[in-house]
Amino acid sequence: MADQKRLLIIDDDPDFVEGIQSILDGAGYAVDVAYNPKTGLQALQSKFYDLLLLDIMMGRGAEGIMIARTMRKDPKLREIPVLIITGIREQIAFLFPGEPVHPRFVAIDELVEKPVEPKLLLEKVSTLIETAEARKAKTG
């Protein structure tokens, strides 16, 4: 495929990752995986990705948020669309008191809850990538 989109998943649950990875593989995406925030950030900085699928609760707490914060500060990384996949809606709201349940981490992001139905997952992924590309074409 000439225009194969590259995705990165950062999630510390290998079983869950296999579940979404095989759906994304099946849809023709090239998928990389990082099982912790550190290697995740390294991957983001060393390679171009069309989309990041990001888990929030990893390791000792909301380490996914650290990644989002780092991305927000980086002019290149903050253009990458992010699909936040989380198991805990309540805690997201708790972490951002006073903010709506869906926090805006970067320019283009969306939030879905685990587990996510294949149809919804693929819809969100392609929509986010399209939105990011349209934005790039406009500003770039």
Add this chain to the structure above:
Amino acid sequence: MEMNPKEKIIIIDDEEVVLDSCTQILQGFNYDISTAPNGSQGLKLVDEIKPDLVFIDLKMPGIPGMDVLEQIHNQDNTIVTIVITGYATVDSAVEAMKKGAYDFLPKPFTPDEFRLITKRGLERRKLVVETITLRREKELLRENFAAIVSHELKSPLSAIQQNLFALSGELAGKLSESQNARLERMKIRIDDLIKLINSWLRVYSVDISKVKDSFSAIQVLTLITKAIESVEPHAIRKDIRLITRIDEQLPPIEGDELSLVEALVNIIGNAVKYSYPESQVTIDSVEKDGMIEIAVSDKGVGIPEDELPNVLSDFYRGKSDDSDESSHGIGLTISRKIIEAHNGTIFVTSKPTVGTTITIRIPILKEVV
């Protein structure tokens, strides 16, 4: 080894003889006793040593005893205070107790009386402190419960479900009809579990009374229509007709739409669940005595009379006629809490094998004058 810390008592009285004799009476007990001859020194002592129990003479020169009492409670209302009244002045004793004193001790008193009231005061203090600790622990538990349940239970279930989702896509066309059906059942069962955990989180870690912050005017018809939309697929599966009889021009109620719809979905969903197939569930709504009444009736298995009081309490689980239906017995608890947060009431009437009616009443919106 940790020793029980000595219980700290302060006696504030302008008569030296009272201070001395009180100190003597309590000698031999494991108390740490301090005394002060007036209010201002007494307050300073309270601030310094953080006592468990304070005796305050009501009649003292300088700061009046009643003010000392108030200032102590303003500083720390877990400190137990007992006032000493000079003569049989019941009025001032009553006033002191209104201001938070635990008890009063009329002069003159015997050593036994003093020892007894001291013991009771300290027991009271212990209870107060214990209550506060328990309340704090309960809050902490509630907060942690959300985190533990989400992470330890929901994560593995999500991983399983995600793989079932992936597998059913990858195996499409390769499985026999019955294998496919089993895979679908598995997804449904896992989905039920995840929903159950979400309900628990809703009951135990979300403070439902907070919906009061987002009250607005709501049309009853909208609520019922939205709730029916969500229950209808289940009703169709069991061939149950949903019949609504809603008075036209019902006045709006004041509430939170999302949670009220949730409450109604639970109630109507329950009615469908416990109905005999091919029967009907009716939803009536009328205005009555300043309240909107919504009654949901099924023609189903009903609830035995001795179980009726339990229906709305936590974890009640009825017997569904269709054992395939999952019933968690928590939906009605959530509904009850939501209705109560709306200053409403909910009650159940039922006859076994005939059917059940759940009626909720919610106050109508008061006209803003």
